[in-house]
Amino acid sequence: MEKVALIFLSIGVVFNFLGTVALYRFPDVYTRLHGTTKCTTFGSIFTSAAVVVFSLDMYFRTGEGRFTTLTVHVIIAILALLISNATGAHAIARAAHRSGVLPKYAVVDRLAEDHRKKGGVSA
Amino acid sequence: MMITYFAWAAMITGICALVMVGRLVAGPTIPDRIVALDSINTMVVALMILLSLVYDSVVMVDVAIVYAALSFVGTMFIARHLEGGV
Numbered sequence: 001m002e003k004v005a006l007i008f009l010s011i012g013v014v015f016n017f018l019g020t021v022a023l024y025r026f027p028d029v030y031t032r033l034h035g036t037t038k039c040t041t042f043g044s045i046f047t048s049a050a051v052v053v054f055s056l057d058m059y060f061r062t063g064e065g066r067f068t069t070l071t072v073h074v075i076i077a078i079l080a081l082l083i084s085n086a087t088g089a090h091a092i093a094r095a096a097h098r099s100g101v102l103p104k105y106a107v108v109d110r111l112a113e114d115h116r117k118k119g120g121v122s123a
Numbered sequence: 124m125m126i127t128y129f130a131w132a133a134m135i136t137g138i139c140a141l142v143m144v145g146r147l148v149a150g151p152t153i154p155d156r157i158v159a160l161d162s163i164n165t166m167v168v169a170l171m172i173l174l175s176l177v178y179d180s181v182v183m184v185d186v187a188i189v190y191a192a193l194s195f196v197g198t199m200f201i202a203r204h205l206e207g208g209v
Contacts, residue, residue, distance in 0.1 A: 013132045020139040023146050029154040036162045044169035051176050073184040084195035095202035096154035
């Protein structure tokens with residue numbers, strides 16, 4: 001059980017670090033959003049899963065009630081993280097496109113053309 | 124023994140969150156800064172969950188849940204403001 005928790009912890013820390021690297025190495029907003037949001041969400045879920053596995057192990061070993069409380073609360077935090085990160089990244093990408101920020105090597109903007117053709121909200 | 128590994132992971136996560144502040148300061152456009160802020164919030168939530176195990180206090184996880192919800196509201200509000208809604 002401890003080895004499983006350690007493997008989860010390692011995966012999570014590595015992905016958090018990769019998210020930090022992605023924030024610095026990518027050229028524009030959309031690629032940064034892509035790399036960073038996915039990596040930090042994945043890494044945070046895995047470090048939290050390590051906490052869940054470790055506290056379940058401690059509960060089965062010692063039988064103290066506070067470890068089940070910790071497990072349930074961490075699972076709730078993981079669910080909140082899942083929902084809020086995906087929605088927030090979508091909102092950021094939409095706001096970036098509507099405020100006129102284009103990708104760095106972009107030649108055409110098909111989304112804005114589509115909006116203009118439909119007569120809806122222009123980008 | 125195992126707690127030590129969790130403390131090391133919390134330290135690395137905190138250092139990553141500190142390094143992200145550089146993009147928050149030097150981002151060329153405003154959406155860059157929002158991306159950095161959102162990532163910092165995620166890292167702080169992960170850091171709080173790890174530290175709740177290290178310092179053996181369940182209250183920190185509750186703080187992390189509320190922090191995640193509030194950071195979500197903040198991100199959505201800045202995004203709406205940027206696209207001209209608010």
